[in-house]
Amino acid sequence: xDSLDLQDIQGIIARGYGNLNAAAYLLLHxxxxxxxxxxxxxxxDQVQTSQDRPGNRCxxxxxxxxxLAALGLPESSLSTFPTEFQEGMTEPNRSRVLGDHGxxxxxxxxxxxxxxxxxxxxxxxxLYARDDRQLAELVAELVEPFPASGIKxxxxxxxxxLKDEQGGFREHFGFRDAISQPLIEGLHPSRAxxxxxxxxxxxxxxxxxxxxxxxxxxxxxxxxxxxxxxLGEFGSHDxxxxxxxxxxxxxxxxxxxxxxxxDRATQHADGSSNPDARLHLAAKMVGRWPSGTSLVQSPDxxxxxxxxxxxxxxxxxxxxxxxxxxxxxxxRSNPRDSLGPAPGTEQSIAVNKTHRLLRRGxxxxxxxxxxxxxxxxxxxxxxxERGIHFIxxxxxISRQFExxxxxxxxxxxxxxxxxETDPLIGDRSPGKLGNTNRFTEPACPFRNRTxxxxxxxxxxxxxxxxxxxxxxxxxxxxxx
Amino acid sequence: MTHQETLTVxxxxxxxxxxxxxxxxxxxxxxxxxxxxxxxxxxxxxxxARFVIMESVIDPVGGRAIPAQLAFxxxxxxxxxxxxxxxxxxxxxxxxxxxSHCQGYPSPQQRTPRSRLAYLRRHQKKTQTFYxxxxxxxxxxxxxxxxxxxxxxxxxxxxxxxMSPFDAAxxxxxxxxxxxxxxxxxxxxxxxxxxxxxWQLQEKLHFAIGLLLILLLGLLFLPFVPLFIILLRWHxxxxxxxxxxxxxxxxxxxxxxLAQDEDFLSQNQxxxxxxxxxxxxxxxxxxxxxELANFVTRHVFNNGDLGTVPLLNLHGVDTIHFANWxxxxxxxxxxxxxxxxxxxxxxxxxxxxKVAWGLNIIFGHGxxxxxxxxxxxxGARDEQVYKAVLRKYQIRTQVWYAAYPQLSAINxxxxxxxxxxxxxxxxxxxxxxxxxxx
Numbered sequence: 016x017d018s019l020d021l022q023d024i025q026g027i028i029a030r031g032y033g034n035l036n037a038a039a040y041l042l043l044h045x046x047x048x049x050x051x052x053x054x055x056x057x058x059x060d061q062v063q064t065s066q067d068r069p070g071n072r073c074x075x076x077x078x079x080x081x082x083l084a085a086l087g088l089p090e091s092s093l094s095t096f097p098t099e100f101q102e103g104m105t106e107p108n109r110s111r112v113l114g115d116h117g118x119x120x121x122x123x124x125x126x127x128x129x130x131x132x133x134x135x136x137x138x139x140x141x142l143y144a145r146d147d148r149q150l151a152e153l154v155a156e157l158v159e160p161f162p163a164s165g166i167k168x169x170x171x172x173x174x175x176x177l178k179d180e181q182g183g184f185r186e187h188f189g190f191r192d193a194i195s196q197p198l199i200e201g202l203h204p205s206r207a208x209x210x211x212x213x214x215x216x217x218x219x220x221x222x223x224x225x226x227x228x229x230x231x232x233x234x235x236x237x238x239x240x241x242x243x244x245x246l247g248e249f250g251s252h253d254x255x256x257x258x259x260x261x262x263x264x265x266x267x268x269x270x271x272x273x274x275x276x277x278d279r280a281t282q283h284a285d286g287s288s289n290p291d292a293r294l295h296l297a298a299k300m301v302g303r304w305p306s307g308t309s310l311v312q313s314p315d316x317x318x319x320x321x322x323x324x325x326x327x328x329x330x331x332x333x334x335x336x337x338x339x340x341x342x343x344x345x346x347r348s349n350p351r352d353s354l355g356p357a358p359g360t361e362q363s364i365a366v367n368k369t370h371r372l373l374r375r376g377x378x379x380x381x382x383x384x385x386x387x388x389x390x391x392x393x394x395x396x397x398x399x400e401r402g403i404h405f406i407x408x409x410x411x412i413s414r415q416f417e418x419x420x421x422x423x424x425x426x427x428x429x430x431x432x433x434x435e436t437d438p439l440i441g442d443r444s445p446g447k448l449g450n451t452n453r454f455t456e457p458a459c460p461f462r463n464r465t466x467x468x469x470x471x472x473x474x475x476x477x478x479x480x481x482x483x484x485x486x487x488x489x490x491x492x493x494x495x
Numbered sequence: 496m497t498h499q500e501t502l503t504v505x506x507x508x509x510x511x512x513x514x515x516x517x518x519x520x521x522x523x524x525x526x527x528x529x530x531x532x533x534x535x536x537x538x539x540x541x542x543x544a545r546f547v548i549m550e551s552v553i554d555p556v557g558g559r560a561i562p563a564q565l566a567f568x569x570x571x572x573x574x575x576x577x578x579x580x581x582x583x584x585x586x587x588x589x590x591x592x593x594x595s596h597c598q599g600y601p602s603p604q605q606r607t608p609r610s611r612l613a614y615l616r617r618h619q620k621k622t623q624t625f626y627x628x629x630x631x632x633x634x635x636x637x638x639x640x641x642x643x644x645x646x647x648x649x650x651x652x653x654x655x656x657x658m659s660p661f662d663a664a665x666x667x668x669x670x671x672x673x674x675x676x677x678x679x680x681x682x683x684x685x686x687x688x689x690x691x692x693x694w695q696l697q698e699k700l701h702f703a704i705g706l707l708l709i710l711l712l713g714l715l716f717l718p719f720v721p722l723f724i725i726l727l728r729w730h731x732x733x734x735x736x737x738x739x740x741x742x743x744x745x746x747x748x749x750x751x752x753l754a755q756d757e758d759f760l761s762q763n764q765x766x767x768x769x770x771x772x773x774x775x776x777x778x779x780x781x782x783x784x785x786e787l788a789n790f791v792t793r794h795v796f797n798n799g800d801l802g803t804v805p806l807l808n809l810h811g812v813d814t815i816h817f818a819n820w821x822x823x824x825x826x827x828x829x830x831x832x833x834x835x836x837x838x839x840x841x842x843x844x845x846x847x848x849k850v851a852w853g854l855n856i857i858f859g860h861g862x863x864x865x866x867x868x869x870x871x872x873x874g875a876r877d878e879q880v881y882k883a884v885l886r887k888y889q890i891r892t893q894v895w896y897a898a899y900p901q902l903s904a905i906n907x908x909x910x911x912x913x914x915x916x917x918x919x920x921x922x923x924x925x926x927x928x929x930x931x932x933x
Contacts, residue, residue, distance in 0.1 A: 094746060094747070095744065095746050096746055097745060097746050098745060098746060098748065098749055098750075101746070101749075102749070102751075106751070108751060108754035108755055108757070108758070109754075111758050111759070112758050112838060225847075225876065225878045227877065227878060227879070229879065230744050230745060230746060230879050232746075248741070249741045251741075335931055355810055355812075355813070355849065356810030356811075356848065356849050357810050362810065366844075366848045366849075369844070369848070411879075413745075413840050414840065414844065414878075417840065418840055418841065418844065421758075421838055421840070421841070422837055422838065422840070422841040426761070426837070427761055428761050428836060428837070428903040428905065428906065431905045431906075431909065433906055434901075445761075446758060446759040446760055446761075447759050447760060447900075448760060448761060448900075448901060449901070457931060459663070459927060459930075459931075460661065460662055460663040460666045460927065460930055461651060461663075461666055461930045461931075461933055462651075462931075462933050464648075464651075464652055466652070
């Protein structure tokens with residue numbers, strides 16, 4: 016296998032920069048591309064690669080389809096990008112597949128949506144720094160030349176890391192997050208073969224899990240006279256090599272609503288709270304305990320002492336979902352060895368590997384309770400916006416992100432279920448199917464069902480981005 | 496027991512009537528269950544039905560123009576005779592409004608149930624291969640068993656009396672008592688009708704004679720196997736391969752007009768019509784394979800699963816309700832229609848990952864299909880090229896009716912198991928396993 020050209024691969028693919036606590040995302044609109052291109056050329060030198068160790072600050076950059084068009088990439092090249100990237104996240108048929116209707120409707124989004132008054136997102140800058148002060152400096156330095164570079168700053172999305180006492184990342188509902196991540200073959204030391212995925216699933220130009228090269232955007236040779244790009248298919252030059260696609264969704268979490276619902280659903284007969292049952296149902300919905308320990312690893316209660324919280328599979332321990340329900344969020348979003356062909360075997364894991372996502376998102380907004388204590392959350396007066404900037408990287412948006420979202424998260428029929436979607440983030444009324452707002456916990460002698468789950472997570476913005484290799488970025492800056 | 500049949504009618508469309516026909520079909524689709532023209536929900540035997548317009552095309556081999564045609568297809572419970580009769584009688588004027596845009600339909604004065612029936616019969620095409628998820632399961636059974644399951648779920652949620660001991664046996668007994676007291680579920684007190692002995696005998700004979708015939712013909716064919724292999728490999732190696740063609744990339748196919756009909760329900764439809772590769776060898780091989788496939792779907796893959804062969808460690812797909820392959824245009828094209836669970840990306844991945852060999856052996860004879868080796872290897876395993884070709888040859892399904900759109904094939908099977916186990920004597924472990932079906 017070709018070794019990875021780390022110098023050309025953006026750093027966000029290799030690392031999440033977990034040691035850089037501060038992060039922000041800038042959404043940019045190109046007003047005058049002739050001014051933007053020289054700026055982009057300079058910026059290309061600052062882009063963090065996968066080769067170099069991150070210093071105190073890191074910058075990565077991604078571009079939408081409209082951004083590529085604004086920079087002047089010709090139609091002959093734009094048309095070689097995958098359909099879903101060309102059409103974008105908000106194409107109406109796609110919205111139906113992704114569950115972006117009702118309160119998720121892109122016309123209500125704060126950015127990236129379909130409201131005509133919204134400026135089109137062209138560029139995304141992903142900025143990371145050791146602390147808030149250094150991040151503020153980095154942002155100020157970057158923003159300063161915007162007016163002279165024909166760039167309008169649409170918005171700045173702030174982040175706020177939520178760390179628990181053990182230093183693990185939590186999300187706002189209070190559960191440890193970012194435990195299951197694919198390891199990229201040839202990049203990350205491969206300890207667990209079941210989590211090690213071919214580089215081509217995340218980086219264009221390398222074999223994927225089918226041992227094929229994922230379709231890569233191309234440039235006609237005459238449009239790359241200085242040969243900045245490597246040779247690609249059909250004698251064209253390869254614009255995609257060492258690049259990838261970045262899916263961004265701003266997901267707002269109704270934390271109080273979540274715990275209030277659970278509290279009501281698990282009350283004693285006299286109407287008083289039942290904290291144990293409340294936590295138990297929450298864990299069943301998530302598929303993990305707050306510490307991150309899987310329900311497969313510890314079915315009856317949280318056991319924070321479990322060392323490797325990613326070291327489990329479903330089929331042999333829990334084929335019937337008695338520990339971790341089929342519908343639980345983590346079992347849906349990564350079913351591991353649960354599904355056909357031949358659950359519990361290498362064949363099942365091999366198929367699962369074609370639907371993995373490299374997650375690089377971060378939380379935003381202040382936590383309601385620093386200790387994530389549901390009792391505190393239920394009594395707190397803490398309005399405001401909080402959630403997760405969900406970011407994932409994949410080489411094939413339709414087979415990876417969209418598949419996970421449609422066929423696993425929002426599929427009422429997932430794993431033999433009937434009429435429920437993901438209890439945390441699922442679509443409560445997909446298509447003409449009627450309500451899908453139940454949650455089933457398999458149990459003995461028979462299941463428990465929770466009814467009328469409200470929507471806990473609302474999409475506030477989003478877009479599909481191309482995450483170019485460094486050379487491709489330089490090429491884009493030279494477009495005539 | 497009632498088994499399943501399929502009806503496919505193909506008629507040429509009068510060129511100047513295309514838009515008018517499209518409008519009629521759109522009217523039907525807007526309320527496909529209860530429209531005034533062909534209210535599909537009024538036909539109790541219909542599992543799935545569709546109208547598809549196949550636009551006029553030029554055959555890339557020989558350059559012959561193929562006129563635009565309308566295909567009407569239904570997957571039904573037998574007998575076909577009853578369905579046809581009720582179609583021409585109760586939906587006669589609806590059929591008139593649709594087929595009067597096609598060539599040769601009786602003139603207004605001559606439209607009678609009899610002349611309509613004759614028209615449909617005359618334009619009926621033989622389905623070469625018909626896949627039925629579970630042979631013998633009727634629309635009525637599917638709907639009744641879904642209702643049974645819903646009512647028991649509701650009972651468990653709201654009306655299960657407090658009990659001690661609270662164990663599988665007592666919960667199951669409570670469910671049994673509930674069903675017994677529910678007049679609307681009286682049918683559930685008896686198990687589903689077993690296949691009649693005559694039908695069973697007929698199927699067994701069909702299988703035995705068919706197998707014998709296959710073995711005999713196989714033996715006769717044996718001396719020609721080397722020649723066949725040489726021809727096959729030559730054809731496979733010399734056919735143009737879409738991998739070498741920049742136009743066969745997914746990026747080249749914007750299929751918004753297809754996407755607008757998809758993903759409203761958890762079931763979906765798709766229709767593909769494609770040309771057979773040039774030459775008698777391909778067509779002859781395809782025809783034999785379709786016959787064999789029909790034999791296999793009838794006798795082997797007839798119980799909820801398509802393509803599982805434990806001996807060969809092959810794992811099939813359990814998301815297809817019905818599918819038909821129909822050879823049309825004098826053997827130049829194949830019309831393929833599928834009713835399945837999930838969305839198209841899911842469907843394609845499923846087939847690539849699990850039964851690529853099955854796709855290859857049939858669709859490998861189609862123009863532009865990714866290169867196969869030895870009939871079964873390669874082909875659909877070229878993931879993105881396969882997806883691009885499928886999207887290229889997929890056409891819009893103007894009207895699509897599904898009788899039980901809220902159910903997946905796995906749901907239907909589970910419902911059937913719930914009914915089957917309801918009053919059967921079960922061991923304690925079986926009782927618990929049965930309860931886990933809820």
